[in-house]
Amino acid sequence: MADKLTWRDMEVGNIVKEAGSASFRKTGDWRTEKPILDKEKCIKCALCWIYCPDAAIKPSEDGYYEADLYYCKGCGICASICPVGAISMTEEEEK
Amino acid sequence: MPCGSYKHDGGGGKMSRRVALEASHAAAEAAKMADVDVISAYPITPQTHIPERLAEMVADGELSAAYIPVESEHSAMSACLGAAAVGARTFTATAGQGLELMHEVVYVASSMRYPVVMTVCNRALSAPLSVWGDHSDAMAVRDIGWIQVFCQNNQEAFDLTLWAFRVGEDPNVLLPVMVHLDGFTLTHVTEPVILPEQSEVDRFLPRFQYPFALNPDKPMTHGAFGPPEIYSETKLAQEVAFRNSKDIILGEWKEFGDIFGRYYNPVEEYKTENAEILLLTMGSFTETAKIVIDARRDKGEAIGLMSLRLWRPFPFEEFRRAVKGSKILIVFDRCISFGMGGPVFSEVRSALYDEEPRPKVVGIIGGLGGRDMAEEDFEHVINRGREIAEKGPEKMLETVGIRG
Numbered sequence: 328m329a330d331k332l333t334w335r336d337m338e339v340g341n342i343v344k345e346a347g348s349a350s351f352r353k354t355g356d357w358r359t360e361k362p363i364l365d366k367e368k369c370i371k372c373a374l375c376w377i378y379c380p381d382a383a384i385k386p387s388e389d390g391y392y393e394a395d396l397y398y399c400k401g402c403g404i405c406a407s408i409c410p411v412g413a414i415s416m417t418e419e420e421e422k
Numbered sequence: 423m424p425c426g427s428y429k430h431d432g433g434g435g436k437m438s439r440r441v442a443l444e445a446s447h448a449a450a451e452a453a454k455m456a457d458v459d460v461i462s463a464y465p466i467t468p469q470t471h472i473p474e475r476l477a478e479m480v481a482d483g484e485l486s487a488a489y490i491p492v493e494s495e496h497s498a499m500s501a502c503l504g505a506a507a508v509g510a511r512t513f514t515a516t517a518g519q520g521l522e523l524m525h526e527v528v529y530v531a532s533s534m535r536y537p538v539v540m541t542v543c544n545r546a547l548s549a550p551l552s553v554w555g556d557h558s559d560a561m562a563v564r565d566i567g568w569i570q571v572f573c574q575n576n577q578e579a580f581d582l583t584l585w586a587f588r589v590g591e592d593p594n595v596l597l598p599v600m601v602h603l604d605g606f607t608l609t610h611v612t613e614p615v616i617l618p619e620q621s622e623v624d625r626f627l628p629r630f631q632y633p634f635a636l637n638p639d640k641p642m643t644h645g646a647f648g649p650p651e652i653y654s655e656t657k658l659a660q661e662v663a664f665r666n667s668k669d670i671i672l673g674e675w676k677e678f679g680d681i682f683g684r685y686y687n688p689v690e691e692y693k694t695e696n697a698e699i700l701l702l703t704m705g706s707f708t709e710t711a712k713i714v715i716d717a718r719r720d721k722g723e724a725i726g727l728m729s730l731r732l733w734r735p736f737p738f739e740e741f742r743r744a745v746k747g748s749k750i751l752i753v754f755d756r757c758i759s760f761g762m763g764g765p766v767f768s769e770v771r772s773a774l775y776d777e778e779p780r781p782k783v784v785g786i787i788g789g790l791g792g793r794d795m796a797e798e799d800f801e802h803v804i805n806r807g808r809e810i811a812e813k814g815p816e817k818m819l820e821t822v823g824i825r826g
Contacts, residue, residue: 330651334658339596340535341648341656342634346641 350382350398358401360416362394368413375405375414438622438682443615445579445608446471449515449541449601451615452583454485455623456539458513459630460505462490462498466520467553468605469543473515495520499527499538506536507644509635511587514538517605518545518552518559525563531598532567533660534645537590537630538598540568541583544705544756545605546791554792555605557704557756560733561765567664569599569671570734572705574690576613578731579603581684584623589674591630595667602733604706606792618682626681668735688732689740693719697726698749700781701804704730704766707754707795714800725804730766738773745774751781752807754800754822756789763787763819782811788822799823 338344362375369391376384376392383399384392394405406414443451450472453461461480463473479485488505492498498514505512516524521542531538544560546552560570569589573579579601586599603609636644648656672688679685690708693715694700703711708729715727728744730737745751753771755764762768767785774780786803789795803822810820 329649332652332655334655334662337652337656337659339634339663340533340644341646341652343643343646344634346643348643349646 350395353397354400355395355397358396358399358419360401360403360418361396362399362401362403362405362414363417364391364393365413365415366391368411370411370413372410374408374410378404378408380404438619439617440614441617442612443576443580444471444610444612445573445576445603446543446610447475448576448580448615449583449603450475450479451617452580453513453539454479455618455620456511456513456584456587456627458485458487458587459510460488460490460502460512461514462492462501462505462512463514463516464492464495464498464520466495466517466545468545468555468609469515469517469520469541471609472541472543476513495524496527499524499531499540502538502540503527503531503534503536506531506538506632507534507636509630509632511591511630512536512538513540515541515543517543518547521559521563522547525566528563528568528598529566530645532664533656535596535660535663536598537587537596537632539583539586539590539601540598541579541601541603543603543605543609552791553605555607555756556790556792557602558758558790560600560602561757561759563600564734564765567597567660568734569595569597569664569667569732570602571599571731572602572729572733573604573608574706574708574729574731576608576611576615577684578686579608580615580617581678581682581686584627585674585678585686587630588627588678589667589671591632592667592670592674593631593633595663595670596632597664597667602705607706622681626678665735668732668737671732671735686731687740688730688737689744690729690731691744692727692729694726694728694744694748696724696747698724699726699804699808700745700748700751701725701727701800701807702730702751702753702766702770703727704733705756707756707789710795710797711754711800714797714804717797718804736769736773741770741773742777745777745781748781750808750811751783752803752811753783753785754789754803755785755787758787758790758819784810784815784820786810786820786822788824790824793823795823
């Protein structure tokens, strides 16, 4: 969509008037590794949610915390902070 | 500090005060009368008297503003950007190396369209270390997207600083403004300055209404990144806004004149009528050059002087109109663009390239790092300028007052 905008469509100073709009941008395809949660090990402590530097981890209805893979860039901080080793970083190509 | 003040009819028909002020204090007085909300500055020669005076005003309760002392010029400009982002009227001042140190953030200010006002007390760049005046610092920020004006005297230091807030904050402009004052020859020199009534200032300068002020109740993003699919369009939009600001600049100078009685123009023309030879200067040396032009005119020489007050956006139309009919234009630069020559010379010659007929344009460099330019030096500039125009330059770089 952005590649159809002309200079006349640009906001003054490139301001983005919609809050939280960064999450609309697909950055999931920047990843080389993705976080996989093992619910057997997860103790629902929420540390991954707190430590995620870019709000890519979201609480689910059943109390777990899972990465939004549309947005998550795969930095791996959640995996390294998890106190029970419930998150593992897996190569994108591996299924 | 104002001294010996008395009531005076300032030309606008209003009661104003005529006081003795150095240009630094005139700029500080303008920021105070503009009722700035935030001042953030780091002291550097020859700018020091401006933040000192403002700090004094804030400490004495003459001015209600947040004064943010910072550890560097980079932080000074960063603090100004943060203040402007919430809609504060924001002021800073710097010089030479200070402008270099804040360079990165100066570019951000114009790109994010924050109307910060900054006085630059022009100083030569190191090395060798020099605290004295020339235009190297100003020329290093030519392409940075700030509206820029050069002052000739202390009255202009006051007037153009006040005007800078009005033009920068105009909702159709929203651009930062740099007011250049020659280091020492203006900043530390005392002259009579007419100060207006506060009520007149308030009439000229309404409160700043920034339409995109950061507010937790209405969140938005300032300073988002620009991926390749929009960066070019963003820059073109900035350039269009910058060029369009010129009409508003002119309109607000007209309004300034209507209220205060002093009218400003982008290109000052002095005795240019029927002039075959024109000398072009910028800043305070223009007033020295005027004395030389007066003497030559008295002898019957068809010579005039022009001074670029508005440096950015470049006043193409006014400049071309001002040189029309002249045969020789001698450009005096106080800076070397290494490997190129005088930056003002290069620009004005380029601005005339498509004009037909156009004067022969020659450039002479001098007045570097505090080297004085006396009347006889400008005599030399004119005499040598005529010779170069007729015979062509003989040297790699034509200079005045430089030994060897």
